[in-house]
Amino acid sequence: MTPTARKIHVLALLSLCVASAFAARPHTPPAELQNAAAALTLAEEAGAATYAPLELRYAGEQLEQARQAEQSGDLNQARRLLEQSQVNSDLAVAKSRLGRTREAVQVQAAANAQLRGEPGPVTPPETP
Amino acid sequence: MRRAAALVFAALLAACGSAPRRDLDFDRLHASLQALATDPELGKLALAERALAEAAVRRLDASSINAKEHAQLSYLAERRVDIAYIAAQTEQEKARLAQLQREHAELLLAASRRETEAVRAELDRQRRDALLQQEEAERGGATPPQAGTAAVAAAAANSTPPAVPAATPPVVSLPDVDMTQAAAAAPAAASNATAGRAEPPAVDARRAGSAAQDGSALPATPSAAQAGTPPATPPATQDGAAQPPAPSASTSAASAPPPAAVPAPSATPAAQASSAPGTADAATAAADLPLAQRLAALTPDADSGGARITLEDLIFEPGTATFATGAEIGLARVAGWLAAAPAQAIRIEGHTDATGSPEANLSLSLRRAEAVRDALVARGVAAARIVVSGEGAAEPVASNDDAQGRARNRRVVVQLLDGG
Numbered sequence: 001m002t003p004t005a006r007k008i009h010v011l012a013l014l015s016l017c018v019a020s021a022f023a024a025r026p027h028t029p030p031a032e033l034q035n036a037a038a039a040l041t042l043a044e045e046a047g048a049a050t051y052a053p054l055e056l057r058y059a060g061e062q063l064e065q066a067r068q069a070e071q072s073g074d075l076n077q078a079r080r081l082l083e084q085s086q087v088n089s090d091l092a093v094a095k096s097r098l099g100r101t102r103e104a105v106q107v108q109a110a111a112n113a114q115l116r117g118e119p120g121p122v123t124p125p126e127t128p
Numbered sequence: 129m130r131r132a133a134a135l136v137f138a139a140l141l142a143a144c145g146s147a148p149r150r151d152l153d154f155d156r157l158h159a160s161l162q163a164l165a166t167d168p169e170l171g172k173l174a175l176a177e178r179a180l181a182e183a184a185v186r187r188l189d190a191s192s193i194n195a196k197e198h199a200q201l202s203y204l205a206e207r208r209v210d211i212a213y214i215a216a217q218t219e220q221e222k223a224r225l226a227q228l229q230r231e232h233a234e235l236l237l238a239a240s241r242r243e244t245e246a247v248r249a250e251l252d253r254q255r256r257d258a259l260l261q262q263e264e265a266e267r268g269g270a271t272p273p274q275a276g277t278a279a280v281a282a283a284a285a286n287s288t289p290p291a292v293p294a295a296t297p298p299v300v301s302l303p304d305v306d307m308t309q310a311a312a313a314a315p316a317a318a319s320n321a322t323a324g325r326a327e328p329p330a331v332d333a334r335r336a337g338s339a340a341q342d343g344s345a346l347p348a349t350p351s352a353a354q355a356g357t358p359p360a361t362p363p364a365t366q367d368g369a370a371q372p373p374a375p376s377a378s379t380s381a382a383s384a385p386p387p388a389a390v391p392a393p394s395a396t397p398a399a400q401a402s403s404a405p406g407t408a409d410a411a412t413a414a415a416d417l418p419l420a421q422r423l424a425a426l427t428p429d430a431d432s433g434g435a436r437i438t439l440e441d442l443i444f445e446p447g448t449a450t451f452a453t454g455a456e457i458g459l460a461r462v463a464g465w466l467a468a469a470p471a472q473a474i475r476i477e478g479h480t481d482a483t484g485s486p487e488a489n490l491s492l493s494l495r496r497a498e499a500v501r502d503a504l505v506a507r508g509v510a511a512a513r514i515v516v517s518g519e520g521a522a523e524p525v526a527s528n529d530d531a532q533g534r535a536r537n538r539r540v541v542v543q544l545l546d547g548g
Contacts, residue, residue, distance in 0.1 A: 084203060087203075091210055094214040097214075101221040101225060108229060111232055112231050115232065115236065
């Protein structure tokens with residue numbers, strides 16, 4: 001092995017080490033951001049503005065803060081905020097589905113009571 | 129020195145071997161998940177969401193990195209547990225909704241069945257009403273109203289020549305009818321006699337009506353005829369015109385014994401003179417005058433099997449075997465006729481028209497024949513003499529295509545059997 005070749009090997013090794021160090025560094029890939037944004041859109045479409053407004057607001061704020069943190073270079077904070085936004089969007093979707101189902105149950109129960117000739121049940125919807 | 133170092137090392141080991149630090153968040157979330165898993169209603173629902181929650185709680189348990197990371201994992205795990213609960217409740221509500229929808233379908237089906245039954249009952253009722261109205265209409269066709277009767281009577285009066293100067297005896301001696309409605313026929317015959325017309329009581333209703341009008345064709349009322357006064361009013365206004373000239377006659381008719389007490393066929397002129405003024409009032413008072421006249425004028429017909437009297441269906445309420453008002457006149461005449469031949473057997477046949485089902489017609493004809501039998505037995509006819517049958521629509525005497533023919537087909541025939 002010539003000295004030139006040894007230098008090339010050392011440089012390659014150093015480059016690999018540097019690349020590994022960069023790879024180990026926490027970062028926020030665009031996929032996570034897109035997932036959180038898609039979850040927020042899904043929550044809005046599910047009617048979270050009506051059934052889970054608090055969770056929806058949290059998810060929106062956290063997504064925005066994650067973008068700001070990414071732009072400011074705080075990638076760890078951005079990742080955490082994206083996870084929180086995602087889970088809040090999921091919670092908003094679940095609450096919206098439950099609320100809609102309970103409303104359908106109430107409507108159906110009232111229709112059945114009307115068919116039976118009874119006064120419809122007046123039960124306020126439960127909040128989980 | 130070595131001992132001191134060994135003691136410190138032992139103390140450190142003891143400190144490390146003590147109970148581990150409790151993670152309260154983990155314990156709380158883990159217990160919550162356990163409660164969800166053991167819930168009898170929610171435990172088997174939303175398994176995917178529960179698995180995600182359990183994974184998040186396990187990550188929390190494994191996190192011993194730092195407080196910030198722990199708080200983050202706790203935040204996520206707590207929401208995952210909430211999502212698992214909510215998803216389970218959603219599935220429970222969906223199952224309830226499906227149950228309610230099934231109940232709704234069953235209720236709709238039951239309501240539809242009830243509605244169908246109601247509509248069917250309403251249709252049946254309307255069909256019965258239509259049949260009754262049709263029968264009533266046929267009655268109307270069989271018995272024209274008074275004005276029509278008067279018109280026919282006037283025509284009959286004009287066309288009937290005064291053939292016999294004195295009243296002839298009836299073909300068959302019929303018993304007296306002690307019914308008030310019989311006054312309709314008796315004065316009619318009486319007025320005939322006074323008018324010099326020979327009209328036996330065996331005329332039909334129109335002829336009887338014409339006989340009543342017969343007197344009015346010359347004078348306005350029978351009393352006017354007796355007095356020889358000219359006619360004052362047209363026949364159509366006979367009801368109103370009959371009262372002014374004889375106001376006391378109506379009261380006397382009301383207080384006098386029943387006009388039927390006077391034998392119709394053998395009415396004497398004197399009796400006619402006393403009963404004739406009441407005739408107009410009786411005619412105006414009786415709403416069923418044509419039926420009463422016809423029944424009062426019932427006569428037997430000769431037949432190959434024996435003499436018979438045909439009772440028309442108008443003596444019954446429509447569609448029933450219940451006697452109508454005034455039917456007693458005809459029944460009394462039939463009973464009297466049968467009493468004149470106590471040794472002969474009697475056959476009573478019920479007949480209907482072809483409308484309706486054969487079974488219903490058979491049943492109705494038999495019930496009507498039995499009703500006539502019962503009425504005759506109540507009037508003294510021996511029940512052992514009577515044979516009853518319901519023929520339904522099997523023996524029509526006229527076409528069933530028109531109302532007139534159907535009205536003739538609905539009848540009860542009382543026959544005296546020759547061999548009896």
